Amino acid sequence: MSRVRVGAVGAGWWATSNHFPILAGRDDVELVGVCGLGPELETVRDQFGFGMATTDYAELLDQGLDAVVITTPHDLHYPQAVEAIDRGLHVLVEKPVTLSAETGWDLAERVRAAGVHFLAPYGWNYKPFTIEAKRLVDAGHLGEVQHVLCHMASPTRGLFAGDTNHMRALWDSETSAPDPSTWQSPSRGGGYAHGQVTHSSALLFWLTGLRAASVMAKVSNGGAAVDLFDAAVIGFDGGAIGALSGAATLPDGNPYQVDLRVFGTEGVLLLDTERERVSLHRYDGQQWDLEIEPGAGAYECIVPPNRFIDLVTGASTENNSDADVVARSVELIDGMLRSAAAGGADVAVHERKATAP
Template sequence: MSRVRIGAVGAGWWATSNHFPLLANREDVELVGVCGLGPGLGDVRDKFGFGLATESVDELLDSGLDAVVITTPHDLHFDVATRALERGLHVLCEKPMTLRADEAWSLAESVERAGTHFLVPYGWNYKPFTVEAKRILDAGLVGDIQFALCHMASPTRGLFGGDPTHMLERWDSDTKPELSTWADPKHGGGYAHGQVSHSSALFFWLTGMRAATVAGRVANAGSAVDLFDAAVIRFDNGALGSLSGAATLADGDKYQVDLRIFGTEGVLMIDVERERVSLSRYDGENINVDIPASEGEYECLVPPVRFVELITGASTQNNSTVDVAARSVELIEGLLRSSAADGAEVRVHD
């Protein structure tokens, strides 16, 4: 395959600020078409060199593609991804992959049937220091996991609270985030879907674990969607865990993602804010990973490139597969169900 023929469904803020510039600069990619709504779609087509601009998903998917990039509002991901997989296309689908667990696992089954690559672009899953943390865990240096903490906080109260303008300085984009995507509960807005999807998917990729039950609460603090999340989790292996999320860091503060994994052989700590990966074993061995300054800052440069490399065969390493994303989706759905049930413990899966 000399060039990967890629189409895009969704042409908003994140697609035009991150994915399209990366893909347009690759010689092994042909941008066949873009599907979206609004009078600016033609400008997007011309700016990034797409051959086609259309408001019809089917027209795009039937235009001779190898792969599709999906950056629609959250509640549309499942339908578009399913239609793409039915056509045998490779899929990059933004997070949260879906809003419901049954849809997430349906996509996993569709991927298996299609035999194609499916990647959800979680940026932290591709950082060199998290890859090293994964190596430590896979080597058994923590032992059997007995307890885990998974925390995330970010300067996004404007985004989820209704005013996203402060976010634009982080990205080179002429478009603004759609409030209906991030701050409207009907479309899957809120901190759990929008941000805890990152931290939980990083945790599930690193550990390979799966949540069995969750008891949690969310708080809106005057917003239409959740700004704060807290939960107690029981995992399939019997381990206990805690999860938390907060949208109200001050503008300009560094993102917090803090994972602490306690096992029978030692403790692994992963902290993106202070750029730390450290292992403290009960036999006295200690490992501290050397991490360059600012390496913990969030960016999503590797996942779109890795998607292309998976298709061409230049790489075989997918750190954010459909099943990793599905385990995140089912946990978040369980958290929101539990909160709606006054914090009662609910099963995450059968």
């Protein structure tokens, strides 16, 4: 394939500040068309060199595309991804990819059936230090996972409960700020769980291969319309247990906190983006303490869009945030919110198949 013909649906703050500059800078990408709403659409088309602009998604899909980048409001991701996958297109979908366990696993099944590449751009899954942590886990140094701690906090109060313009300033977007009707609406997937815990849980599931089986959760809105704080106790397939927490109220300028601690039968893994440290210490005395450059723990999303194109061209075969990782994250968050709505009841995250007597 000489150049990957890419169409984009969604032309808001994140696409224009991150994905489009990356794609426009690649010689092996042709930006065929962009689909969106609002008066800035033609400006976006001209700024990044898209061949056409439209408000009609079907018209975009009819342009002979190879791949689609979806960065629309959360509740539109699933139907738009389905249309693209069913046409045999490769798809990058922003998080949260879907809002329910059923739709998350449906996408994974469709991706397998169609034989296309599917990537959710979780930036931390592509950091060199998380990749090395994954290598250590895959080598068996951790053993069988028995307990996990998964924590995330970020300076995102304004995104979920106030003026979203500060996010535009932080990410140098030249278009309008994030739409509050997306990030601050419960029915559209607003709130910290879908908006941020999706990151920490996807990192956990990619690193460990775990799958949540049950969850008891509480959320607090802190006066907002959506959850700003999340807490959960999780049971995983295979018997491991875990604790998860999330908070949207770090002061602006504070580094994001993603703190994973995984306890296995052979050792313990610590991964902390805020203090930029990764270690795996085994009970037999072997230890790995990774060297991480200062600032490397900060969130950025440069590798995922590039990796998506590399997967399409065949330049890479490594996908650290595929449809299976996405589905495991989505179903956990779905279960957390169902549990919280039921007063913290213990709910099943997925149906378990009956075993033969």
